[in-house]
Amino acid sequence: MKLVHTYADLGSTFSSHVQPQPLDTPELVSVNQDIVQLLSCADFSEEQLAQLCNGEMIPEGGQPVSMVYSGHQFGVYVPRLGDGRAILLGETEGSDGVLYDLQLKGAGLTPYSRDGDGRAVLRSTIREYLCGEALHSLGIPTTRALCLINSNTPVYREQVETGAALLRVSESHIRFGTFEYFSHTRQLDALSQLVDYVVERHFPEWTDADDKAANLLSEATRRTAEMVAQWQAVGWCHGVMNSDNMSILGHTIDYGPFGFIDGFNAVHICNHSDWHGRYAFNRQPDIGYWNCSALASALLPLLEGKEQAEDLIKQYPSFFSKKYASLLRAKFGLSSSKEGDSQLFDEVFQLMHDERTDYTIFFRALGKPDLQDLFIDRDRFNSWSNKYEKRIAQEPSSLDEIIKSMSQVNPKYILRNHLLQIAINKAENGDYSEVNKLLKIIRQPFSEQPEFESYADSPPDWAGDLEVSCSS
Ligand SMILES: Nc1ncnc2c1ncn2[C@@H]1O[C@H](COP(=O)(O)OP(=O)(O)OP(=O)(O)O)[C@@H](O)[C@H]1O
Numbered sequence: 001m002k003l004v005h006t007y008a009d010l011g012s013t014f015s016s017h018v019q020p021q022p023l024d025t026p027e028l029v030s031v032n033q034d035i036v037q038l039l040s041c042a043d044f045s046e047e048q049l050a051q052l053c054n055g056e057m058i059p060e061g062g063q064p065v066s067m068v069y070s071g072h073q074f075g076v077y078v079p080r081l082g083d084g085r086a087i088l089l090g091e092t093e094g095s096d097g098v099l100y101d102l103q104l105k106g107a108g109l110t111p112y113s114r115d116g117d118g119r120a121v122l123r124s125t126i127r128e129y130l131c132g133e134a135l136h137s138l139g140i141p142t143t144r145a146l147c148l149i150n151s152n153t154p155v156y157r158e159q160v161e162t163g164a165a166l167l168r169v170s171e172s173h174i175r176f177g178t179f180e181y182f183s184h185t186r187q188l189d190a191l192s193q194l195v196d197y198v199v200e201r202h203f204p205e206w207t208d209a210d211d212k213a214a215n216l217l218s219e220a221t222r223r224t225a226e227m228v229a230q231w232q233a234v235g236w237c238h239g240v241m242n243s244d245n246m247s248i249l250g251h252t253i254d255y256g257p258f259g260f261i262d263g264f265n266a267v268h269i270c271n272h273s274d275w276h277g278r279y280a281f282n283r284q285p286d287i288g289y290w291n292c293s294a295l296a297s298a299l300l301p302l303l304e305g306k307e308q309a310e311d312l313i314k315q316y317p318s319f320f321s322k323k324y325a326s327l328l329r330a331k332f333g334l335s336s337s338k339e340g341d342s343q344l345f346d347e348v349f350q351l352m353h354d355e356r357t358d359y360t361i362f363f364r365a366l367g368k369p370d371l372q373d374l375f376i377d378r379d380r381f382n383s384w385s386n387k388y389e390k391r392i393a394q395e396p397s398s399l400d401e402i403i404k405s406m407s408q409v410n411p412k413y414i415l416r417n418h419l420l421q422i423a424i425n426k427a428e429n430g431d432y433s434e435v436n437k438l439l440k441i442i443r444q445p446f447s448e449q450p451e452f453e454s455y456a457d458s459p460p461d462w463a464g465d466l467e468v469s470c471s472s
């Protein structure tokens with residue numbers, strides 16, 4: 001594998017040279033064969049992959065750096081953040097011709113570590129590794145990872161845990177917060193250089209345009225709105241939508257206390273340190289918009305003025321609604337939209353919310369006779385179901401065909417928190433088999449996998465008490 005170092009070449013204004021600090025006795029937990037293919041590294045032995053993930057082996061051409069950025073955390077501007085535990089090794093071309101960043105997460109101290117230790121623990125690393133693949137398999141743009149390692153290095157959180165590391169692979173690790181940093185420190189040449197870098201690398205068709213910053217803002221707005229619409233459609237909560245966790249390419253980044261919703265709760269909060277519910281499930285679309293306005297403010301010096309910035313981002317609600325409406329239509333098996341559809345959807349969402357009906361199981365059972373078994377208030381359900389049946393009867397396809405099309409968009413297997421927790425518990429006792437089993441299952445979310453039927457069951461009672469720790 002050969003690396004280039006296009007981001008490091010931007011110079012010390014943008015990043016700092018660092019050396020990864022390897023963990024003791026690294027042990028490979030899992031290797032993502034999809035990414036092995038993508039990066040054409042099938043000839044790497046397990047030992048070499050572990051060394052790569054541990055920062056002991058830097059591929060030819062790599063120049064390890066940590067990137068500077070700032071961002072709004074829970075609505076409050078923090079003037080300087082940066083990669084406190086992430087190290088970009090460089091970029092490499094995938095078999096699809098796209099240039100990918102290779103970034104270690106958990107590789108030790110950097111100039112941006114502040115009070116942190118530069119480490120990541122096994123539990124959070126497994127969560128990030130698996131959920132990247134889960135969202136990717138659901139068709140949602142995201143960062144992914146080549147592999148992850150565990151080690152003997154003690155790392156202190158609420159208790160002593162083991163240090164782990166992830167080799168993250170992404171088209172970009174540039175965040176809204178990267179632009180905010182240069183704008184708020186009035187480094188306007190650097191801001192413009194950053195826009196040029198993103199355009200040259202990801203949108204070369206705009207290279208000669210006069211309005212690169214405007215194009216970028218508009219594109220980031222559309223992508224963010226559509227990504228959040230996809231999260232909403234599968235019932236996924238990010239948990240920490242700070243502007244430093246928003247990718248300029250509209251890819252899901254930073255898997256912290258995220259969660260798929262089990263029993264539907266429109267105001268579900270997956271992050272237990274989010275006291276005010278800023279990042280609650282039903283607020284995600286608005287927060288995406290809020291973050292786009294933070295990006296707009298950052299890019300303002302490169303735009304014609306406030307009016308242009310506002311005009312560009314005010315497209316967000318329509319980008320979101322259009323995408324979300326088309327995803328919902330498909331989830332309900334409808335080929336076109338008719339008057340009354342949104343009331344029909346709202347009515348069943350309210351019923352599910354009131355009864356905490358399992359979101360994923362509901363959609364997978366839609367159109368089938370056993371759907372009614374999911375509900376307690378049968379009269380209320382039947383009243384809705386009659387309307388839905390009438391609506392479905394207006395569709396050109398047969399019910400069988402509709403059910404088939406719904407099973408291609410409504411997943412059966414999702415990465416529920418309790419499944420993750422079981423895999424984490426085993427891994428913390430040295431058994432990584434469940435991590436690899438889950439990886440296999442969530443890779444085919446829409447397929448029937450009879451041997452793994454129990455992984456599609458509704459969660460056990462103890463899942464409701466699960467609190468995902470925010471210290472990662
Ligand atoms: N253990 C740690 N040591 C040093 N810095 C840390 C640590 N944990 C988090 N940080 C830093 O705190 C800031 C906010 O953390 P946040 O949880 O959003 O990001 P993260 O999970 O570390 O990384 P990323 O966004 O790259 O996935 C970031 O600048 C991050 O690098």
Ligand SMILES: [Mg+2]
Pocket residue numbers: 244245254
């Ligand atoms: Mg982060």
